[in-house]
Amino acid sequence: MNNILRTENLSLVYGENTPFEKKAVNNLNIEIKEGEFLGIIGHTGSGKSTLVQMLNGLIKPTSGKIYLYDEDINANKKKLRNVRFKVGMVFQYPEYQLFEETVYKDIAFGPTNKGISGDELDRRIRESAKFTGLKDELLFKSPFELSGGEKRRAAISGIIAMDPDVLILDEPTAGLDPQGRDKLLNQIKKYHQVRKNTIVLVSHSMEDIARFADRILVMNKGKCEMLDTTRAVFSEGKKLETMGLRVPQITKIVQKLRENGINLSNDILTIEEAYSEIISFLNKGGKLK
Amino acid sequence: MRDVAFGQFIPGKSVIHKLDPRIKLILLVLYIVLTFCTFNYAALSVPLILAVVFMLLSRISIKQYMKSMKAVLVIIIITSILNLFYGNGDVVFQFGFLKITDSAINNAIFIVVRILCLIIASATLTFTTSPTDLTDALERLMKPLKVFHVKVHSIAMMMTIALRFVPTLLEETDKIMLAQKARGADMESGGILKRAKSLIPVLIPLFLSAIQRALDLAMAMECRCYHGGEGRTRMKTLTLKSRDTLSLVFFGLVITTIILFDIFIVHTKR
Numbered sequence: 001m002n003n004i005l006r007t008e009n010l011s012l013v014y015g016e017n018t019p020f021e022k023k024a025v026n027n028l029n030i031e032i033k034e035g036e037f038l039g040i041i042g043h044t045g046s047g048k049s050t051l052v053q054m055l056n057g058l059i060k061p062t063s064g065k066i067y068l069y070d071e072d073i074n075a076n077k078k079k080l081r082n083v084r085f086k087v088g089m090v091f092q093y094p095e096y097q098l099f100e101e102t103v104y105k106d107i108a109f110g111p112t113n114k115g116i117s118g119d120e121l122d123r124r125i126r127e128s129a130k131f132t133g134l135k136d137e138l139l140f141k142s143p144f145e146l147s148g149g150e151k152r153r154a155a156i157s158g159i160i161a162m163d164p165d166v167l168i169l170d171e172p173t174a175g176l177d178p179q180g181r182d183k184l185l186n187q188i189k190k191y192h193q194v195r196k197n198t199i200v201l202v203s204h205s206m207e208d209i210a211r212f213a214d215r216i217l218v219m220n221k222g223k224c225e226m227l228d229t230t231r232a233v234f235s236e237g238k239k240l241e242t243m244g245l246r247v248p249q250i251t252k253i254v255q256k257l258r259e260n261g262i263n264l265s266n267d268i269l270t271i272e273e274a275y276s277e278i279i280s281f282l283n284k285g286g287k288l289k
Numbered sequence: 290m291r292d293v294a295f296g297q298f299i300p301g302k303s304v305i306h307k308l309d310p311r312i313k314l315i316l317l318v319l320y321i322v323l324t325f326c327t328f329n330y331a332a333l334s335v336p337l338i339l340a341v342v343f344m345l346l347s348r349i350s351i352k353q354y355m356k357s358m359k360a361v362l363v364i365i366i367i368t369s370i371l372n373l374f375y376g377n378g379d380v381v382f383q384f385g386f387l388k389i390t391d392s393a394i395n396n397a398i399f400i401v402v403r404i405l406c407l408i409i410a411s412a413t414l415t416f417t418t419s420p421t422d423l424t425d426a427l428e429r430l431m432k433p434l435k436v437f438h439v440k441v442h443s444i445a446m447m448m449t450i451a452l453r454f455v456p457t458l459l460e461e462t463d464k465i466m467l468a469q470k471a472r473g474a475d476m477e478s479g480g481i482l483k484r485a486k487s488l489i490p491v492l493i494p495l496f497l498s499a500i501q502r503a504l505d506l507a508m509a510m511e512c513r514c515y516h517g518g519e520g521r522t523r524m525k526t527l528t529l530k531s532r533d534t535l536s537l538v539f540f541g542l543v544i545t546t547i548i549l550f551d552i553f554i555v556h557t558k559r
Contacts, residue, residue: 058467081473089471097468099493109490113473144497158472 003067004166004198005032005055005087010064012050024050026222028064032166032200037192039213039230040202043244047222048202049092052168055200056087085114088164092171094155098143103134103154106143110162128160129153131191133183149180156184160191166198167191173208185212210234210248210269218243231267250274262286298419303348304532305417310426312533316540317414323547324406327399332550335543337402340409349416357412358405365404372397420452429527442518450506458499465494 010028015021025047032038042048053059055066057073057080066073073083088110091097100106107125116124129139132153138146143154156172169188173181189212192199203209209216209230216233218226220243226233233240237247237255246252254268254277264281268274300306305313320336327333344354376393383389415423428445435441469490470476476487 053467056471058471081475084471085473091464091468091471094468096465096494096498097472097490099490109474110472113475162473 002034003031004034004069006030006067006070007055008065008067010051010054010066011062012047012054012059013062016062023222025054025061028222028224030217030224030227032198033215035196035198037189037199037201037212037214039209039216040200040219041204041206041209041216041245042219046219046243048219049170051219052089052170052200052202055166055168056089057083058089085110085162086164087166087168088159088162090156090159090167090169090172092174094159094172095143095148095151097155097158098151101142102140103129103143103146104139106154107139107158107161110158114162124161124163125157128157131160131187131194132157133187149176149184152176152180153184163195164197166200168200168202170202171204172201173203173205181208188212206234206246206248207250207270210251218245230269234269235267297415299349299353299416300419301348301417303346303417305343305347305413307532308417308536309527309529309533310418310422311429311527312529312536313414313418314423314426314430316536317410319540319544320410321407323544324403324410326551327403327547328551329554331554332547333399333402335547335550336406339543340406343410343413347413347417349413353416354409354412358408361404361408365401368404369397369401372400421449424449424452425523425525425527440518442521446518454499454502457502458495461498462491462495465491 007028007030010025011023012025013021013023028051040048040052050059054061057066060074068083068086073080098106100109104125107128108121111121111124125139126136129136134150134153134157138150138154143151146154152172156169159167172188173184176184185208188199188201201209201213213230215228216226216230217224218233218240225239225243226236234247234251237252240246247255248269250271250273251268254264254274255266258264258266262281263286264277268277320339324336327336344351373389373393373396374387376390376396378390378392380388381391381394418426424445427448428441431439431441431444466476474487474490476484476491479487
């Protein structure tokens with residue numbers, strides 16, 4: 001797989017040369033592969049949000065470079081807008097960006113800025129609304145009449161409608177109820193499978209990341225601690241704990257079982273996996289006691 | 290967006306920081322009046338020297354003062370140029386119908402110095418006084434207005450809340466701007482009309498969240514049984530200390546000096 005995004009010695013310092021100097025991102029070298037589902041985890045203040053905002057040129061790095069398809073995104077200021085169409089960004093609590101009279105018009109804002117109109121625009125709006133599970137009858141309502149979850153979907157549709165090559169979601173499920181969370185994430189996964197584009201998901205929920213991500217970037221104090229496959233990252237539970245993170249609960253449970261001499265596989269990430277592993281263990285005549 | 294220097298409080302431990310905010314407010318008003326009651330260069334030099342003393346005593350870097358002056362630089366330049374071409378007296382320089390007279394030059398200098406003094410002094414006040422202290426002081430000083438049924442407490446509370454939410458709203462504006470830029474909003478190019486139009490996607494969400502915030506805050510205040518100023522006591526009561534009295538006495542001396550200068554030195558031709 002080719003790299004779609006790559007950073008080179010990327011750093012961002014807030015309040016440089018003042019007593020409040022803070023290195024939000026510190027000399028970061030990572031690459032994001034085309035078509036992958038990358039999860040980003042890290043303690044609060046580890047620089048995740050700052051990093052993703054730099055990836056589409058919203059914040060200019062203090063030093064270092066970001067390459068999109070091997071092209072430095074900050075080299076030409078005029079092309080920066082194009083970068084933002086290619087790298088779509090869904091902020092935390094994106095519903096505050098809604099402003100139009102109808103949901104339909106609001107979703108149209110991004111693609112219209114990109115220069116899309118007519119039938120193509122209509123097709124994109126309806127398609128992106130379907131991807132996030134936004135019902136058709138909501139499209140012609142005012143966005144301010146929607147419920148919190150529906151607003152969230154409308155806002156995410158507004159980004160998907162630009163058809164970005166990379167879709168970055170910064171904690172898209174924050175503040176949603178458990179059911180809404182699962183539904184939204186499943187829809188994003190489906191979108192990923194259909195479009196085959198690259199997705200970057202920033203999340204605090206290890207369970208969500210374990211279920212969806214192919215690879216994980218672990219950030220700590222502005223630095224990249226690990227960048228590896230989901231299984232490899234979550235097999236280092238002790239290391240994660242030193243950074244204020246943890247492995248998914250089910251992974252921890254299986255690990256405890258292993259410590260008690262029960263011979264299960266050591267890279268279980270989801271409840272479904274644990275279920276089939278335990279069943280096959282029992283069928284082989286194993287005992288849990 | 291966040292580089293609004295004018296009116297920002299910078300915590301510190303200087304003498305001026307420690308002065309009673311009421312005294313600071315009274316002194317500022319007196320100072321402004323005085324600056325405009327100077328009629329010759331000797332008298333004018335007194336507020337100018339005072340301004341420098343304020344700057345030194347506040348222990349706040351010159352850079353901060355420069356930043357706050359930058360905001361009004363245009364006003365200073367325009368007024369001084371206008372004054373330069375407007376005035377009677379002996380012509381010093383003539384170019385076509387434009388003529389500059391000696392009294393006009395004096396006028397321009399007076400205006401520039403006065404505005405500079407005004408900015409330095411008011412910046413010193415806002416740099417060294419926290420917004421809450423400032424509104425507290427205002428509330429105390431306006432207390433006599435209660436006789437005329439002015440709701441002094443409500444006005445002070447409104448000011449406190451407004452000041453408190455300035456940084457919050459700035460932050461919010463930043464956030465919304467970034468989100469709309471991520472959707473390809475173009476806010477940096479085009480004519481005035483296009484730029485004004487491009488602000489709509491920022492302003493609508495901003496107003497909405499401001500109103501929502503106001504409603505939430507009102508609710509939170511009511512939940513804590515807020516019912517206005519009647520019978521409220523304060524956590525920090527303002528008391529005058531010897532340094533406050535001293536500064537008042539010192540200022541009295543300054544006033545006398547200026548009046549003496551005004552009376553006994555020949556007025557500058559203006």
